[in-house]
Amino acid sequence: xxxxxxxxxxxxxxxxxxxxxxxxxxxxxxxxxxxxxxxxxxxxxxxxxxxxxxxxxxxxxxxxxxxxxxxxxxxxxxxxxxxxxxxxxxxxxxxxxxxxxxxxxxxxxxxxxxxxxxxxxxxxxxxxxxxxxxxxxxxxxxxxxxxxxxxxxxxxxxxxxxxxxxxxxxxxxxxxxxxxxxxxxxxxxxxxxxxxxxxxxxxxxxxxxxxxxxxxxxxxxxxxxxxxxxxxxxxxxxxxxxxxxxxxxxxxxxxxxxxxxxxxxxxxxxxxxxxxxxxxxxxxxxxxxxxxxxxxxxxxxxxxxxxxxxxxxxxxxxxxxxxxxxxxxxxxxxxxxxxxxxxxxxxxxxxxxxxxxxxxxxxxxxxxxxxxxxxxxxxxxxxxxxxxxxxxxxxxxxxxxxxxxxxxxxxxxxxxxxxxxxxxxxxxxxxxxxxxxxxxxxxxxxxxxxxxxxxxxxxxxxxxxxxxxxxxxxxxxxxxxxxxxxxxxxxxxxxxxxxx
Amino acid sequence: xxxxxxxxxxxxxxxxxxxxxxxxxxxxxxxxxxxxxxxxxxxxxxxxxxxxxxxxxxxxxxxxxxxxxxxxxxxxxxxxxxxxxxxxxxxxxxxxxxxxxxxxxxxxxxxxxxxxxxxxxxxxxxxxxxxxxxxxxxxxxxxxxxxxxxxxxxxxxxxxxxxxxxxxxxxxxxxxxxxxxxxxxxxxxxxxxxxxxxxxxxxxxxxxxxxxxxxxxxxxxxxxxxxxxxxxxxxxxxxxxxxxxxx
Numbered sequence: 171x172x173x174x175x176x177x178x179x180x181x182x183x184x185x186x187x188x189x190x191x192x193x194x195x196x197x198x199x200x201x202x203x204x205x206x207x208x209x210x211x212x213x214x215x216x217x218x219x220x221x222x223x224x225x226x227x228x229x230x231x232x233x234x235x236x237x238x239x240x241x242x243x244x245x246x247x248x249x250x251x252x253x254x255x256x257x258x259x260x261x262x263x264x265x266x267x268x269x270x271x272x273x274x275x276x277x278x279x280x281x282x283x284x285x286x287x288x289x290x291x292x293x294x295x296x297x298x299x300x301x302x303x304x305x306x307x308x309x310x311x312x313x314x315x316x317x318x319x320x321x322x323x324x325x326x327x328x329x330x331x332x333x334x335x336x337x338x339x340x341x342x343x344x345x346x347x348x349x350x351x352x353x354x355x356x357x358x359x360x361x362x363x364x365x366x367x368x369x370x371x372x373x374x375x376x377x378x379x380x381x382x383x384x385x386x387x388x389x390x391x392x393x394x395x396x397x398x399x400x401x402x403x404x405x406x407x408x409x410x411x412x413x414x415x416x417x418x419x420x421x422x423x424x425x426x427x428x429x430x431x432x433x434x435x436x437x438x439x440x441x442x443x444x445x446x447x448x449x450x451x452x453x454x455x456x457x458x459x460x461x462x463x464x465x466x467x468x469x470x471x472x473x474x475x476x477x478x479x480x481x482x483x484x485x486x487x488x489x490x491x492x493x494x495x496x497x498x499x500x501x502x503x504x505x506x507x508x509x510x511x512x513x514x515x516x517x518x519x520x521x522x523x524x525x526x527x528x529x530x531x532x533x534x535x536x537x538x539x540x541x542x543x544x545x546x547x548x549x550x551x552x553x554x555x556x557x558x559x560x561x562x563x564x565x566x567x568x569x570x571x572x573x574x575x576x577x578x579x580x581x582x583x584x585x586x587x588x589x590x591x592x593x594x595x596x597x598x599x600x601x602x603x604x605x606x607x608x609x610x611x612x613x614x615x616x617x618x619x620x621x622x623x624x625x626x627x628x629x630x631x632x633x634x635x636x637x638x639x640x641x642x643x644x645x646x647x648x649x650x651x652x653x654x655x656x657x658x659x660x661x662x663x664x665x666x667x668x669x670x
Numbered sequence: 671x672x673x674x675x676x677x678x679x680x681x682x683x684x685x686x687x688x689x690x691x692x693x694x695x696x697x698x699x700x701x702x703x704x705x706x707x708x709x710x711x712x713x714x715x716x717x718x719x720x721x722x723x724x725x726x727x728x729x730x731x732x733x734x735x736x737x738x739x740x741x742x743x744x745x746x747x748x749x750x751x752x753x754x755x756x757x758x759x760x761x762x763x764x765x766x767x768x769x770x771x772x773x774x775x776x777x778x779x780x781x782x783x784x785x786x787x788x789x790x791x792x793x794x795x796x797x798x799x800x801x802x803x804x805x806x807x808x809x810x811x812x813x814x815x816x817x818x819x820x821x822x823x824x825x826x827x828x829x830x831x832x833x834x835x836x837x838x839x840x841x842x843x844x845x846x847x848x849x850x851x852x853x854x855x856x857x858x859x860x861x862x863x864x865x866x867x868x869x870x871x872x873x874x875x876x877x878x879x880x881x882x883x884x885x886x887x888x889x890x891x892x893x894x895x896x897x898x899x900x901x902x903x904x905x906x907x908x909x910x911x912x913x914x915x916x917x
Contacts, residue, residue, distance in 0.1 A: 593762075
């Protein structure tokens with residue numbers, strides 16, 4: 171699962187600019203085709219199918235599961251962080267090409283071709299948006315079509331954040347159907363089904379091939395005004411891909427109909443195993459007899475944990491290397507000190523999710539472990555900077571006077587006297603920062619950087635508590651272990667005279 | 671040329687309050703000069719100006735004929751010992767490491783520092799067994815002896831002491847006063863000591879400098895101050911402390 175530049179992180183270099191050059195150079199070297207997918211079951215399954223198809227054709231491929239929403243995947247494709255991802259024609263028209271009209275397949279292909287992106291023919295199913303309700307509730311109220319919602323403004327609507335903001339999403343839909351419900355909230359897609367089940371919401375958005383429609387006994391309301399455009403499933407790919415890879419991908423065209431896709435989705439959700447669902451496609455489609463051997467839980471846990479420690483450890487190292495000098499500057503007060511403390515303080519107030527989202531569009535970052543490390547590094551700064559500054563400021567005047575009067579040069583005063591005396595406070599800052607970083611690193615999975623956030627995210631996606639706990643428990647244990655480790659470091663690093 | 675330190679027109683002001691009016695003063699070699707006066711008279715300010723813990727607003731200070739500037743101050747500080755109330759010992763270092771800090775920093779060898787350390791322990795009557803202890807593990811009096819050893823380690827030409835015995839209880843204080851007097855005599859040490867205690871000043875000093883409100887009021891021996899007071903303030907200051915002692 172590792173891309174070459176990830177190895178740099180494990181090594182833990184000291185010099186950031188050098189490291190960046192090194193990472194960039196490595197990324198440019200030959201590497202497997204990278205397939206991305208969005209954060210929902212069907213996209214995961216299609217990603218796995220593409221991976222299997224390429225691998226079977228002798229082309230090395232990797233699948234980065236559930237990287238995020240449309241914009242993140244599209245930017246990653248354009249930026250070259252991924253080479254292929256599954257998309258829908260309606261989404262391309264509305265969200266990517268920002269067209270107000272429905273475009274034909276040929277028009278879309280032409281428009282994308284101009285920016286170096288290719289598109290396969292449709293895979294064979296139309297996964298349009300739908301509004302769904304529990305069957306019993308819909309029958310009780312006599313609702314069959316979206317226009318029937320007009321008469322029931324009391325119904326609570328829970329929509330995915332993406333649907334709320336899409337150009338073909340909630341706002342134009344509500345305008346078209348003249349809906350004016352009293353309550354509309356944003357909710358994660360998988361959590362939304364649970365909310366629908368327990369009655370916290372009455373209506374949500376869904377995809378028409380969603381396995382949960384059958385599983386939870388829901389009804390898709392009829393789009394009686396034909397508001398939703400067609401969402402034919404296709405793969406987008408970089409035109410610069412080798413012809414052999416494109417040819418392998420094109421073999422998937424017109425091979426999956428709606429019924430089949432619902433079955434694959436259901437398989438993925440019941441077995442919690444996307445690769446197995448993808449294999450189902452090949453068993454029926456190509457008569458392949460390969461059986462999928464799943465990765466053992468212990469192996470997965472080890473992989474997630476190691477990755478998590480790499481992300482947290484590397485960003486903590488950066489926070490320490492940069493935070494302590496910043497704290498020393500800040501301890502001298504004045505305008506610079508205020509700017510440093512102000513900046514690190516403001517960073518801390520940005521929600522971590524928003525910080526990730528802000529970094530993704532920047533040139534060097536994108537969808538990569540770099541972005542996760544950068545965000546975690548920024549988060550880890552404040553406790554270290556602040557504790558270094560206050561630790562130094564709290565040193566009593568007579569001690570300072572003595573150090574100066576001895577004739578120690580400023581640098582020697584800092585290293586021999588001030589920093590050792592402030593060491594307890596500085597280590598305290600590093601400890602806080604380490605715990606924050608280990609906790610926040612779970613969010614790295616949102617941008618495909620892996621770690622213990624991966625099972626949490628897919629568990630959330632599958633509405634499967636056991637999978638969530640596979641990530642949440644090790645993450646909590648890790649935070650405790652980090653705490654103990656630093657308590658131990660306290661005893662080793664803080665001079666004895668300060669502990670008596 | 672017997673003056674080791676010379677202040678010429680040195681003045682210091684904090685915000686709008688003058689701490690030291692323009693002042694001239696010579697510190698004689700081999701003598702113990704005591705700065706005395708009520709709180710806020712400028713005696714500590716004067717001492718801190720000599721070692722440049724504070725910058726003078728005007729005037730110049732000369733050490734051994736060299737004008738003290740920001741460029742040469744760290745070199746000159748190594749020729750000056752400095753002892754303050756409560757010692758100012760570094761809490762993360764043992765007594766030994768505190769004393770040897772500067773010698774080690776300057777790359778002096780163990781063969782040089784070891785005999786010097788034994789000599790200082792003997793001089794300050796400090797048990798060598800206590801050298802591995804940290805400051806928090808020592809009594810107030812012991813800490814001041816360590817602080818004194820640290821100041822004397824590099825055989826400074828000038829020793830500055832800012833209320834060195836101010837925080838000690840009377841018995842410890844009396845014994846340290848006696849030891850200080852002996853040490854100064856044995857080393858022929860040039861010393862500048864700040865105190866507010868007239869008895870301590872009389873006991874330790876060769877020369878007393880009495881200050882009030884940022885000015886030197888009178889300079890001379892304790893006998894001069896008693897017999898030939900330069901102003902009413904001098905008489906009052908001396909009588910106040912004597913009355914208190916008799917009462």
